[in-house]
Amino acid sequence: MNQPSDKQHLILTGDRPTGPLHLGHFVGSLRNRVMYQDKYQQFIMIADAQALTDNMDNPAKIHDNVMEVALDYLAVGIDPSKSTILIQSQIPELTELTFYYMNLVTIARLERNPTIKQEIILRNFERDIPAGFFTYPVSQAADITAFKASLVPVGEDQIPMIEQTNEIVRRFNRLAKKDILVECEALVPEIGRLPGIDGKAKMSKSLGNAINLGSSEAEIKAAVKNVYTDPLHLRVDDPGHLEGNVAFIYLDAFDTDKEAVAAMKEHYVRGGLGDSKVKARLETVLQEMLRPIRERRQEYEKDRGHVLQILKQGTEKAREVAAKTNAEVMAALGLKHF
């Protein structure tokens, strides 16, 4: 992982507003963003336009989740005085860049994109994939380059997207005969994907195995009760297994007392430590971690007008940056007449 630590670097990151954010987002990205905002310039994009590429049948869901995601951001400690939070759809320059970048990418190249291939299978799209979804790597390239982001936090599986962006950057700069656009680098987090409470590889709202950041105390309690552990660990005295044991995976991810966790693991493997004790500790850890987040969220929820104001200011700031890049791109394409 390359982490140059100066404010010269601009990070672009964000989320599709399709539902409330959960512990998986917290581990995979939100927690890092709270750190990044002190080290880098950070633009956090609520990617509603991208979310519509496969939610065109339910635009109201996307609309409403823009605010929910913003509340989650503020709740986890993203500070609008340090990070720029923006709403993608409110920056039309991004669609304009997408439009022209589409001429720099062939259909064959888009078909070869492994992330898109995977998504097509996941969503059972086959050839009935919406054109907007099929071409979203181009839209992503527009987002990244509009802000001249040099670092883009992504999972391993998203690295082909970064490669696609850099291909567009190189093709465009060659065409423009100057370095207008900036190549970016993937920033792959050390901790990968958090499993769901059911042990499935990915925590996700649609799988119903998520613990949302805004969960109530009772919801956390209930979720922890259902956390998948070791199905072979029938009696307290039996030796337990750690692989795939979600209770311990979560403790590793969230318990700050690493020594205590190590001791519990040893005890569990040896036998004599019941799941109920492990889960009790996990519940304590999660309740303590999520309480201030929930409380901050509730504070912000009381004044959504203020949150909207934060989004407006962030979006305006980001739009200025995008408009500047856009003007350079348009000029290079001979699209300046007046």
Add this chain to the structure above:
Amino acid sequence: MNQPSDKQHLILTGDRPTGPLHLGHFVGSLRNRVMYQDKYQQFIMIADAQALTDNMDNPAKIHDNVMEVALDYLAVGIDPSKSTILIQSQIPELTELTFYYMNLVTIARLERNPTIKQEIILRNFERDIPAGFFTYPVSQAADITAFKASLVPVGEDQIPMIEQTNEIVRRFNRLAKKDILVECEALVPEIGRLPGIDGKAKMSKSLGNAINLGSSEAEIKAAVKNVYTDPLHLRVDDPGHLEGNVAFIYLDAFDTDKEAVAAMKEHYVRGGLGDSKVKARLETVLQEMLRPIRERRQEYEKDRGHVLQILKQGTEKAREVAAKTNAEVMAALGLKHF
């Protein structure tokens, strides 16, 4: 051909600025536009953004031809007080509409478009077709619907494009639960394609068989000399043939004295009328027709600043219309936050 004659109807028409306009454009569209501007509201779009979808390697050519096409328009009698001339790329709302309409069309549907299929073969693109070119029917739908055009003059071969647009209109209106977008109708001209001077089916700059609207007297003279007639008509006394005889096709298209043309045809078929006499008449007709066009063009060429002003005013007027539609579309998609 459906031609309701009231100002309720808005026509959207235009050209890709890839080169000077020629007699083929004059017959197929420009001449009609001069009539339409008295009957309908008419928006004439210089489609530079669309031209870039397969000219990304030479944006300067597209830029420069925007002015050339505008000069041709004014030269043939398109009156900016009656018609609205606009530059496509200067209306970013069109790219925004394209972006969201992309979610309403599948890749499979675009592949089925016969016009696109034909173009892929013509241009030897195969799978290396630029994504922007492949999806240009969506961009066309954006253009047509942005201005709420109800009539779109197109050749027979472009009718699938109109169908694609109307599919998007219906899908969008169903989604929005109200009739925001307007379905359009193809306006197919009675006179079809004009052959090139060499007898090839299509007059085109790239085939080198065109007579440009701005041609000099000497250029017209030379072109008429090369006009394809009847290769079997070797001696003046031989009976001549009219099929595929470009000299007579042009006389049919441009000579206003239909009786004289009919008499010449009869004489030619009977034998005794030499090609040189037919061509002499054709030259007279073309010189007379093109002289005022060339002279008007030369007048406008002297003040390109004025032409640019006309384009600016037309584009501003058109942008207002597009922005209004765009706001309705964005609102229906839940993309209004501030």
